[in-house]
Amino acid sequence: MSDNIVAEEVHVDGAQDAIPSPEEEPPSPWAGVSRQDWEDWRWQLANRIKTVDQLSRVVSLTEGEKEIISHSLNTLRMAITPYYASLMDRNDPQCPIRLRAIPSMPEIHISHEDMADPLHEDVDSPVPGLTHRYPDRVLMLLSDQCAMYCRHCTRRRLAGETDQPRTQSNFDAMVEYVRQHPGVRDVILSGGDPLTMSTERLEYVLAKLHAIPHVEVIRIGTATPAVMPQRITDDLVAMLKKYQPIWINTHFNHPKELTPRAVEALAKLVDGGLVVSNQNVLLRGVNDCPYIMKELFQRLMQARVRPYKMYQCDLSMGIGHFRTTVAKGIEIMEHLIGHTSGLAIPQYVVDLPGGGGKVPVDPRYMISQGERVVIFRNYAGKIFKYVEPEDYRSQCPTHCRICQERKARGLDAEKIGLERLLDTDEIML
DSSP states (O other): OOSOOOOOOOOOTTOSSBOOOOSSSSOOTTTTOBHHHHTOHHHHHHTOBOSHHHHHTTSOOOHHHHHHHHHHTTTSOOOBOHHHHTTSOTTOTTOHHHHHHSOOGGGGOOOTTOBSSTTOTTTTOSBTTEEOOSTTEEEEEOBSOOSSOOTTOTTTTTTTSSSSBOOHHHHHHHHHHHHTOTTOOEEEEESSOGGGSOHHHHHHHHHHHHTSTTOOEEEEEOOHHHHOGGGOOHHHHHHHHTTOSEEEEEOOOSGGGOOHHHHHHHHHHHHTTOEEEEEEEEOTTTTOSHHHHHHHHHHHHHTTOEEEEEEEOOOBTTOGGGOOOHHHHHHHHHHHTTTSOGGGOOEEEEEETTTTEEEEOOOOOEEEEOSSEEEEEOTTSOEEEEEOOTTOOOOOOTTOOHHHHHHHTTOSOSOOHHHHHHTSSOSOO
16 A cells, blocks of 8 residues: 555444544544544544644634634644544643644744754755764654644654655665664664554665664654554554564653553553653643643553653744743753652753754752762752762773774764863863
């Protein structure tokens, strides 16, 4: 089956085992859809909500809101899976599901600090679709299609432009670049969303990468468990298992997204032997509350998904209304560290504009440092002293050859950043 699925209206008369309508009026627009269709990810993709008229059958919209949404669609297209739309509160404009999925008027406002490509992914792209910024890993954008277009998308310049995967020749060029650079040990597949591609087409890329000896890890970034859990099929999991180690990074922003159906999809991935983690974005009005975040991370942990990164919202055009202060992110981390399981605490990260890369941001627990004494505060605000060893001197183990072996593999070929500054007589980089 082709990856490019043409949306069409689906009407099933007298369907058995149909999706139940919600109790409130009017009835669900999917009341007549069979369970078989509803659980088919291709049906979900083909029947995404793309117009204001379709959306108005799912949520209550005033004429003014319809006009605003139509106007905002000029900045980023709308496409919402029936599954995700079914989670929306029909009458609450502040529903976190609606805020993630439905366009709004602030999207047309461009702040002076907004950028088309804030992370310089296009600048650091030696091959179309591939970004190589960090020494040992690359990012491959396999498609510009997503199951749903999040309104806080950092790749708004690309998302949904063609609504299809890149060409096979482009895939081959990206893979060849990885093959020619032995220092690349980690490949991240993203987009768009790689899991909107057919299983066969995704396997084409995975098989080629897996055959490269120096590629040690493949990561797949996908929001489908949150917005289209039907995509996580037995066939998909069986295919992914053939190319281990594969890590799945999914994207849940709010506890409301962790439905029983989503948890079922996550369980299928984990039970299939795949490592699953979550990356969420800190969003004003959606999850900028310590208790919402704690609930999200604890429920992810319960679902056997590791909270991996909490991102500060990027400086992409038209999403300034979602941005919080960094201070709010630190406040949330203060509510997490020491107050819940360490495994339920992600790393809070700012992806610096201009291609500066990801930097972690944490509350300050080390408050002073002397010659041998370090003063800390703990999560409860109490002060403690740690005494460092008197005779410590760093030296390499006598028979260790790890450094030499890594350089022979094309890794750590030169000292960079702070490592270089600490190891030379240079005053500044």
